[in-house]
Amino acid sequence: MNTETTPKAEDNVIFVGNKPVMNYVLAAVTQFNEGAKEVTIKARGRAISRAVDTAEVVRNRFLLDVVVDRIKISTEELTSEKGDNINVSSIEIFLKRP
Amino acid sequence: MNTETTPKAEDNVIFVGNKPVMNYVLAAVTQFNEGAKEVTIKARGRAISRAVDTAEVVRNRFLLDVVVDRIKISTEELTSEKGDNINVSSIEIFLKRP
Numbered sequence: 001m002n003t004e005t006t007p008k009a010e011d012n013v014i015f016v017g018n019k020p021v022m023n024y025v026l027a028a029v030t031q032f033n034e035g036a037k038e039v040t041i042k043a044r045g046r047a048i049s050r051a052v053d054t055a056e057v058v059r060n061r062f063l064l065d066v067v068v069d070r071i072k073i074s075t076e077e078l079t080s081e082k083g084d085n086i087n088v089s090s091i092e093i094f095l096k097r098p
Numbered sequence: 099m100n101t102e103t104t105p106k107a108e109d110n111v112i113f114v115g116n117k118p119v120m121n122y123v124l125a126a127v128t129q130f131n132e133g134a135k136e137v138t139i140k141a142r143g144r145a146i147s148r149a150v151d152t153a154e155v156v157r158n159r160f161l162l163d164v165v166v167d168r169i170k171i172s173t174e175e176l177t178s179e180k181g182d183n184i185n186v187s188s189i190e191i192f193l194k195r196p
Contacts, residue, residue: 075154
């Protein structure tokens with residue numbers, strides 16, 4: 001058995017992009033219901049507000065025992081298509097189920 | 099002297115809306131430079147990502163000793179112009195200077 005092919009830790013990360021909030025909510029709820037004790041919701045730039053929406057909908061409407069364990073904000077340096085360096089804010093919301 | 103007319107605590111809150119990020123950065127830097135030990139950056143809805151940008155620019159480019167003390171996310175129930183109740187996510191970023 002090769003453990004490298006099953007990176008369990010990464011399975012519990014939801015990357016929030018431009019899809020509707022409920023897509024990410026469903027992904028997070030599914031992971032918790034499959035037994036995850038922690039799910040991390042990540043986003044960059046304008047998707048950050050959608051990541052907050054995702055966390056709020058998960059814990060207020062679907063899994064009332066889930067709590068926000070920690071929130072981390074940071075800055076990532078990306079390279080644009082033109083080759084410029086641009087700074088983009090990012091957020092990680094660590095949700096935990098007791 | 100009526101202390102109720104000078105709510106000092108509220109002076110240290112920056113409400114982030116639709117203006118350019120640097121407006122809010124300047125407001126936060128000014129409050130720290132006037133002696134504030136804590137400044138809170140608040141935003142709702144789509145302005146949440148701009149609040150994160152504001153915090154990141156303040157601590158990475160202007161005041162390198164400022165740290166993120168705590169981040170709180172919540173849901174506020176607002177009434178739309180049509181009278182409907184709508185839920186809006188909000189964020190509070192508590193910045194601290196040692």
